[in-house]
Amino acid sequence: MKCSKCGNPKVIIKREQSGQLLCKDCFIESIEKKVIKTVRKEKLLDKGDKVLVALSGGKDSVTTLEILNSFREMNVIDICAVTVDEGIDNYRQDGVDIAVRHAKRLGIEHKVVSLKEEYGITLDEIMQRENHKGSCSYCGVFRRTVINKAAREMGATKIATGHNLDDEVQAIMMNYLEGNMDNLTKLGAKTESKAEEFTVKIKPLREIPEREIGIYVVAKELEVHFDSCPYAMQSFRGEISEVINQLAEKHPTIKYSTLRGYDKIKGILKNELVKDYAHGRCEKCGEPSSNRLCKACSFLEELGCD
Amino acid sequence: MSFTLKYKDINEEREISSDNYTIKDLLNELEVSAQTMVSKQNGELVIEDTVINDGDEIQLVQIIYGG
Numbered sequence: 001m002k003c004s005k006c007g008n009p010k011v012i013i014k015r016e017q018s019g020q021l022l023c024k025d026c027f028i029e030s031i032e033k034k035v036i037k038t039v040r041k042e043k044l045l046d047k048g049d050k051v052l053v054a055l056s057g058g059k060d061s062v063t064t065l066e067i068l069n070s071f072r073e074m075n076v077i078d079i080c081a082v083t084v085d086e087g088i089d090n091y092r093q094d095g096v097d098i099a100v101r102h103a104k105r106l107g108i109e110h111k112v113v114s115l116k117e118e119y120g121i122t123l124d125e126i127m128q129r130e131n132h133k134g135s136c137s138y139c140g141v142f143r144r145t146v147i148n149k150a151a152r153e154m155g156a157t158k159i160a161t162g163h164n165l166d167d168e169v170q171a172i173m174m175n176y177l178e179g180n181m182d183n184l185t186k187l188g189a190k191t192e193s194k195a196e197e198f199t200v201k202i203k204p205l206r207e208i209p210e211r212e213i214g215i216y217v218v219a220k221e222l223e224v225h226f227d228s229c230p231y232a233m234q235s236f237r238g239e240i241s242e243v244i245n246q247l248a249e250k251h252p253t254i255k256y257s258t259l260r261g262y263d264k265i266k267g268i269l270k271n272e273l274v275k276d277y278a279h280g281r282c283e284k285c286g287e288p289s290s291n292r293l294c295k296a297c298s299f300l301e302e303l304g305c306d
Numbered sequence: 307m308s309f310t311l312k313y314k315d316i317n318e319e320r321e322i323s324s325d326n327y328t329i330k331d332l333l334n335e336l337e338v339s340a341q342t343m344v345s346k347q348n349g350e351l352v353i354e355d356t357v358i359n360d361g362d363e364i365q366l367v368q369i370i371y372g373g
Contacts, residue, residue, distance in 0.1 A: 001355075012351040024351060059369065211341060214369025218344050219351055228371035245341060 042189035052156035057095030060162025087122020135231035195288035
């Protein structure tokens with residue numbers, strides 16, 4: 001067995017979707033080229049952008065930071081990063097420490113925001129409350145709010161997240177199967193909100209399979225936090241992921257074709273389905289919201305943290 | 307004929323149980339999905355079809371976690 005590109009016998013990956021065999025150097029180069037191609041094709045970056053990387057310290061966000069940093073080295077963009085400390089004992093601190101070390105290594109502006117400091121409560125404390133709505137609901141909403149706020153405070157023009165091919169395909173299938181057409185129209189490489197307080201979000205890793213990101217960080221010897229969130233449970237996303245991965249065993253190109261198909265119909269969906277957004281404000285925090293309170297403030301009110 | 311396995315808290319000597327015993331065979335024995343793992347043979351990344359040799363150190367790294 002030899003690398004399909006350079007003939008090196010030290011092959012580290014066999015891509016089932018193409019039959020391609022790659023050595024370490026050719027694999028690393030192929031991932032970086034693919035991400036750069038996505039950035040160019042989808043016009044994710046503009047010269048002079050300040051990109052805030054949502055940096056958890058996990059493989060996806062560290063890879064996003066590492067590859068976007070090549071644009072920073074070419075003086076195309078500036079980069080800063082934010083890490084959200086949700087307050088999960090025996091889990092989050094390792095990721096936070098790794099994120100701090102990467103920011104220091106690259107010399108980028110970085111801040112860690114804890115839910116405790118921001119809202120006076122940790123995710124662990126929320127989960128001890130009776131009648132909580134499930135960890136992922138709070139975590140998703142609070143994280144999004146903290147990241148949007150950090151983007152404004154740090155003067156960022158874009159927010160980059162580490163969503164990979166598997167994440168995106170799961171989201172397409174979940175929203176379709178649940179009939180959630182509103183959310184279905186919001187997916188894509190670049191999501192823009194009509195409210196100008198929300199910074200444009202970009203997903204540079206959208207066409208890279210999750211497994212290849214894992215191999216990339218190991219091949220590049222990047223320090224990442226490989227661990228499972230203690231609150232991860234049997235979710236609908238987990239079930240969808242299992243079905244897609246089962247299908248991918250016999251149909252290795254299925255994740256790409258699902259993504260391509262979605263990209264083709266997205267424009268039509270948006271034209272037909274996107275509602276005119278209410279341009280309201282949360283009366284408590286001033287964040288954009290179509291209701292009296294934004295989701296984060298409404299959760300805080302329920303939790304008695306206001 | 308044996309090799310050393312390093313995986314999470316495991317650090318043990320294991321017998322090579324058959325001819326052409328591959329990392330894929332090892333993953334099957336451990337009942338872990340090859341899709342969630344990367345494998346190193348004597349410190350270098352390898353694919354799962356790699357045959358394990360006498361004296362090898364095989365390290366398995368879980369790269370995909372649920373949730």
